[in-house]
Amino acid sequence: MGGYGDVKLLREDGKRLDGRAIDEMRPVTIEAGVLPAADGSAMVTHGLNVAVAAVYGPMEAHPRKIQRQDRAVIDVRYNMAPFSTGDRIRPGFNRRSREISKVTAESLESVVLVERYPRSKIRVEIEILAAEAGTRCAGITAASVALADAGIPMRDMIVGVASGKIEDTVVLDLDKAEDNYGQADLPVGILPNTGEIAFLQMDGDLSVEEYNLAMEYNHKAAKEIHEVMVDALKRRYEGGEA
């Protein structure tokens, strides 16, 4: 979290700069099956964020040494396009994207029935085309829908969602300015059917009470986003336009 300026993030009417209420999410749209070359795919817009996920596989895992005898490995690449941010990003992985790729892969392994595909590999490619705070969550949501679109069996979806703290107030779903000048960010991946957590990161400053409130907001928002996810898949499979 930046938190180094005196930037006002809450208006006098208690709303946020973009007019949202404290527990209000940015608009989310999802489309499944957007990439013809992939086995499964999805595009998520979350506010001004644009995240695309492609799934390939299950396929033979090679080289051999990455194979697991009893399950599939999930190979995730989270990548920000060079033009996705204010200043251009040099192509290629950096430390941030490697870390997000790792924990996203581990989250998805928690829900995919990997034991169905021993010795195989499932490739999940997450591409951020436009970033406005919250890309890792949009990426997890997109990856979940893309896996479902590819017909990969899962015990549940994962919904990516975040809450945070600005001006000592817990709010749902930080936007760019709130992320830059806020006090805490708590992105999580929630299993909508059980409420369990498969993805968790947090930085900044939160008391235990603030943490609990932020998680409450997150669980509420996860339900909303889950409906959009289900809807996208329905449109895809019920002969909707892909």
Added chain:
Amino acid sequence: MGGYGDVKLLREDGKRLDGRAIDEMRPVTIEAGVLPAADGSAMVTHGLNVAVAAVYGPMEAHPRKIQRQDRAVIDVRYNMAPFSTGDRIRPGFNRRSREISKVTAESLESVVLVERYPRSKIRVEIEILAAEAGTRCAGITAASVALADAGIPMRDMIVGVASGKIEDTVVLDLDKAEDNYGQADLPVGILPNTGEIAFLQMDGDLSVEEYNLAMEYNHKAAKEIHEVMVDALKRRYEGGEA
């Protein structure tokens, strides 16, 4: 093409700055069998350019995944020595050398009888020791002679040659200044026996008519260079000094 200055490249007598006529090539010398450690080799001087090519193989292609069941793969590396240019080049491949290596390899695959050597690899190493515009063409010529010197069967040689445009005039074989301040460059690889094209790049500005004239010059020059190539191989095999 640079083309950003007001540099005069044609003299009042219609000749070029170095005294060449518009359709006159720089002098070319070729020696085959110059590198004792290689299976085949050649050194080409073309103007002040110096290009050396070494051929190793056919040898077993490994790792396995690069093997082709029905043919040999040709592995070309075009490399400029650090001291070959005005400003020193940092050792290691760059984007330009990778692109030239790729299209050079694909050109050579077009003439080498690769189907004679299934599952094998032929290594072609092109080293530029001095650069004065036209190194990719000198490299292709050197590679052709080195392949012949190595006894690799080919359905034809490839002759590397270029024409271009300076001061709105099509000319044969640009030198350094003409390359820097000229308007177009059209390097090609020509099969001398059939007149077919195996290598083609071009940048700058050429009308269709100018393109046709430039190609005419190229075909003419290819014949001249081909004679020097054949001569070098004759000297090599007829007990000439290597």
Added chain:
Amino acid sequence: MGGYGDVKLLREDGKRLDGRAIDEMRPVTIEAGVLPAADGSAMVTHGLNVAVAAVYGPMEAHPRKIQRQDRAVIDVRYNMAPFSTGDRIRPGFNRRSREISKVTAESLESVVLVERYPRSKIRVEIEILAAEAGTRCAGITAASVALADAGIPMRDMIVGVASGKIEDTVVLDLDKAEDNYGQADLPVGILPNTGEIAFLQMDGDLSVEEYNLAMEYNHKAAKEIHEVMVDALKRRYEGGEA
């Protein structure tokens, strides 16, 4: 060698700046078995240098192409921690550490009975935690003790030791200032039982006579350090505190 200043390195009483005599070594302490995760390990402090070595193996050598049918390969990595020097070192190998790793590995191969372990690999990891001139020698000494601690059979140990030249005077065991402003450095690896040399580097300026004197000092110091090495292994195996 630096040698570019007018720095005084010898006092009027003939002693060196830190009070040592010309043929006097910095204090050396050695402890074996310091790293629980390793098969063998040692920590050497030599003056203010701190070198730690870990040995893993013999283990299967892979990938296959590094295997030797008749012997083990010894894989050495010499690495300086980022905080080990005056200016922080960027993590990762550099040319200096690659060269030292290579010649250290070749030295250790000269004494380890590698023919006992065909097709296998022995990993030797040398980590410099603090550097005050002489780290490659401290690393060789640490590696020898770690190999012995791991129970790897050797025909002899190797003792790392260096002499050099400051103010036209041959001295034993250069410290940081002497290394920066001195005239020559002669680091060697000596087999204590035979007096043979397994490691040799030198840079600077030495006449043949100066070389001979520097080597005389080195042989003398090697005997002293060898006693400390033996003592460390005794403490380790005779139920001493590890």
Added chain:
Amino acid sequence: MVELVPSLLRQELNRLAAEGQRIDGRGHFDVRDVHLEVDCLYNAEGSAKVVWGDTIIYAGVKFEIRTPWPDRPAQGSLMCGAELRPVAHRKYEPGPPSPESIELGRVVDRGIRESGCIDMGELCIVPGEKVWGVMIDIHVLSDGGNIFDAAGLAAIAALRTAVVPAERFDVGEDHTLKVNGTPIMASFKRAGGRFVYDPREEEELGGDERIHITLGDEGHLHSLQKGLKGVFTPEEFAEILAVAEQKCSELRKMVAEKEGN
């Protein structure tokens, strides 16, 4: 097995070619459906999305301020790069840029650069001190064949709708980038023995050499590139060059229409 499919496919392509047919029913110089969308990405100063058959490509333009090269103190710079990331197809693997992606970026770059559509002098802010660096990044999301033409189209469309973000860098007011021309690429692939325009994925697998032609508004050649194994005759080139002129004109019109919107 990987080897087998192409050889069967090659037979099929030959059979179709002999009957004057093509795997998807097109004539040999017909194009697939092409959709172009511009100004579609937050944070990019210019952007375009091209859906070309099953191929989907985004291009984004970013600006930076840099010090000019000492030998060209009053000139800015243009750079075009492409990434063929694993998202785009099962066949692409992670790792450093492949020769394919380098070739793609450089061929598109040369077509735009050599057309002269960007006047490098106009990118100068303070001579010898500050110039604009313009960077076009091509991002292939789905490779369904003929990514070269789709990438070239996305790149020039993104460039032509780019806004120079002068305010963000405190060097004046935002203004549209001046682009003098619309270079367009047309690519041909030998499939079944003859050349076809706009190859789809299967035609690229089974075929031989590939020729990329970039033409400017006046029909001049600005970039040529032959890729892959194979040779061609001067007569073959003359034929496809004539086709290219027509195809490039049509796509150039499409770009102009989108700008009107």
Added chain:
Amino acid sequence: MVELVPSLLRQELNRLAAEGQRIDGRGHFDVRDVHLEVDCLYNAEGSAKVVWGDTIIYAGVKFEIRTPWPDRPAQGSLMCGAELRPVAHRKYEPGPPSPESIELGRVVDRGIRESGCIDMGELCIVPGEKVWGVMIDIHVLSDGGNIFDAAGLAAIAALRTAVVPAERFDVGEDHTLKVNGTPIMASFKRAGGRFVYDPREEEELGGDERIHITLGDEGHLHSLQKGLKGVFTPEEFAEILAVAEQKCSELRKMVAEKEGN
């Protein structure tokens, strides 16, 4: 074979857990022996060595002078990195930083950075010109399990004993670095179905997900991270958070004691 051991180990961990036991006899929230040593390395401006069970980790602090970022002209910077080099365990291979080592470095970095214990404004020397860059490097020499907590402890202890080498850089007198707080990490691992604190190596092999919690002096959360496969419930998190508060307090006291020495 590599696959077999974890599955047998998992059975054993399950059996032990069912009996309320742990592989080394500890209770599920007990810690191993922890030894901390500070100011132990020549050349590092701050240093610490942590021996935590069979895990041994050094951390070293170095300073450099740099020009500030244009948008933060009066702020220095802090960076924390970790190397999991082959010295530390048979399982680590040479090569570029692994995802594991990047995660380790970044989780420790966030815990320290987000606690606010370093005031970036205090690292300013001349606004817009010169600021201090503080770099903490974590060097794992022996991985016997729970390297995250050991690394976090070594990093903050090294930082709290660091001396700013102003004299060497000719910008004033050497002085101790001001550090306002002692963020401490507590890590929990699912093993045998329930969470345990301070997992040892075998528990990491056989177990599932891992949760890292960094708490500040007031008990506020500054960094959270879930690693590895698996999920957890809000109730489980509440339980381990309470344990973390107590564990972090104890380690914070250990750091304070060492500084007194």
Added chain:
Amino acid sequence: MVELVPSLLRQELNRLAAEGQRIDGRGHFDVRDVHLEVDCLYNAEGSAKVVWGDTIIYAGVKFEIRTPWPDRPAQGSLMCGAELRPVAHRKYEPGPPSPESIELGRVVDRGIRESGCIDMGELCIVPGEKVWGVMIDIHVLSDGGNIFDAAGLAAIAALRTAVVPAERFDVGEDHTLKVNGTPIMASFKRAGGRFVYDPREEEELGGDERIHITLGDEGHLHSLQKGLKGVFTPEEFAEILAVAEQKCSELRKMVAEKEGN
């Protein structure tokens, strides 16, 4: 199979050594034919080509202007690097610099640097602002054995004929680089149990340790390096050192003669 050849070769080398012979008929301290050519490459500011038996090596010198290191404001710099590229032998593979090529470059570099033949102070243009950086690049085109001595010879010959391109950089008139001395390397390899001078390729395959000695004009040692597996005795070193003195003198004369041309 790769393993077999060296062991047969080793037997043969032992047999020959026992008879006082060598695989190509030379005596054990005899050198092969050495040809030196200087000033042979356009664009290099100094260059040399060495043909040493079947070994062919080029060296080229380039200059750049750089800002001096803060702690040596009036000193330029010298750097020598070597590339063992796949062109030179079937055994060399593409990729980042191998340990062998790094060792080659660094051993040649130390020999030249430590001889003091380049006065770094003479490379200063404007103290604290501009100094010359001199870069010698060694390019091995054909490895027929003993590339170290051939590389060292090419490097010093290229350096001794280099012209400082001051005009191109607008800092005065071109002038020859001042080089005070001619450090020369002599390399010895154990083959058949004893040391031989100037090993050819087969002797390098079958042999053991290798010793590189660089001597200056006065016969002083400036660089030593032992490479490869094996040990040697002080007595062995004394013998080869004496041989090195004579061999280096002869090559030093050859360099002087070429400069005369």
